Amino acid sequence: MTKKEFKKAMQCGLGRCIRALDQSENIEKYYDIVLWGCTHNFSYDAQCEGIRSWYTYEMIKRFEDKLSFLKKIIYHYEKSILKSGTGWELAYISNLLVYFAIDGSQLAVDALWRGYQKIYQILYERKRTSDSVFFIKEPFQELCIALTGLEKEKAGEVYLKIIEDMGNLYLYSPVFQNWNNAFSSFDDHCECLYGKRNINKIGKEKAKESQPVETYIAYKEEYKEEMECNRTNHRQQYPQNATEVYEYLKNGLIKERDKSNRIIYLLSGRIFIRKNKIEELQKLAKMYKEEKNPMLRARLLQVFTNSVCAFLLDPEVVIHDTKSEHETLSNQAFEALHYIHHEKVREYAYTMLHDKNHREDVICMIANNYQKEDKKIFVDMVKSVPIVYHGDEDWHDVFFSVLDMFKNRAIKNPPKELLLYMYENTQCSCCRENILIEMGRRRMITKNILMECLWDSNEDIRSYAKRKIVTV
Secondary structure, eight states, rough: OOOOHHHHHHHOOHHHHHHHOOOOOOGGGGGHHHHHHHOOOOOOOOHHOOHHHHHHHHHTTTOHHHHHHHHHHHHHHHHHHSSOOOOOOOEEEEEEHHHHHHTOOHHHHHHHHHHHHHHHHHHHOOOOOOOOHHTTTTHHHHHHHHHHHHHGGHHHHHHHHHHHHHHHHHHHHHHHOTTTTTTHHHHHHHHHHOOHHHHHHHHHHHHHTOOHHHHHHHHHHHHHHHHHHHHHHHOOOOOOSHHHHHHHHTTTOOOOGOOOOOOOHHHHHHHHHHTHHHHHHHHHHHHHHHHHOOOHHHHHHHOOOOOTTTGGSSSHHHHHHHHSSSHHHHHHHHHHTOOOOOOHHHHHHHHHOOOOGGGHHHHHHTTTTOGGHHHHHHHHHHHSSOOOOSOOOOHHHHHHHHHHHHHHTTTOOOOOHHHHOOOOOOOHHHHHHHHHHHHHTTTTOHHHHHHHHOOOOOOHHHHHHHHTTTTT
């Protein structure tokens, strides 16, 4: 592999990078690329696919000089503790250090404890929250979980130290007091690892002589009671009819501060389908068609912008709305056309083949209305969409639409070569997992693909490859 090919494959999380390191006679030529990967959380979407620390550490292990990687990671770790962002980079680098620590590096263990102390001090001293503090919460909890696992011979001491520190934060930190569920995952982990009875016993013993531990346990019990109460009493109010949905949207209640209701009302179409209230959905479709207010019209259309409800839309009406001067309505109409299966949508897409501003919309419209004569134009268009690392993400929507083609039984003979193209190029490993499943159904997976999937950044793909490789 060339260095350019290696970096591209690494950003995708493909297992061929690890195989290349195993097979290369000169792995040092890839050193700088792997070093770059040590200090950048290069997951496409860490929340969905997870961080890629296992993948990066497997590459590091192939080099003789692991220490140079470790020193760079520690330096970057200590600088990134309060770096602006979502906290994923901190979680990624922390996890890399955990792998070094598991393999016996005291340098990594010491760095993790320094990181713990620094984050604790930040939380202790802050008087008000901010994005940088808020996003540090989850990596901090994960760090505490890791530390209890690393120090197995003195796990009880580590656990008590952490809950005493957390108790101090509950007592003295205004920021931490607002996070009554801040360490629920840590509690669950420790109860699972050491036994709920043991954890409760040593915690209550320590609480007799430590106010912070007593405070921590009180917050923990309060949170559990609150969650139990919510499970028992909370009943989500779903819209009952089309008029209720219309009035909700009309009254402008659809705001971020009312997020749970906002989502429910925009999902009302799916709810009506599930409850067999097709007539209410038909009423909503009529309300959309007759509505004059462009913003409200866009919101009503949003209810139908999915594969479940779009069949009730009149394609001519939606096509007309794509030409609206109201930007929100126009954009919503284009998105709705992605889901409408109708020859008029396909014809409209062909009138826009050379409109670069709506290239992705055209691809998605053709994908849902694909016919065999579309093959060359469609394949060329899909491959023309730029796939840039952490850049324009239109390719992701396009890949979703192409994947839906293969899942849609109404579409005959979709172009199989696009599956291999997407496997090679998607930066999202969750998409790659679904692509592999579709490739498997069509007997397109070779032994070579399975071999590299054994080292993929996505754990589910690695498991899939282990199951499948014995049958090839």
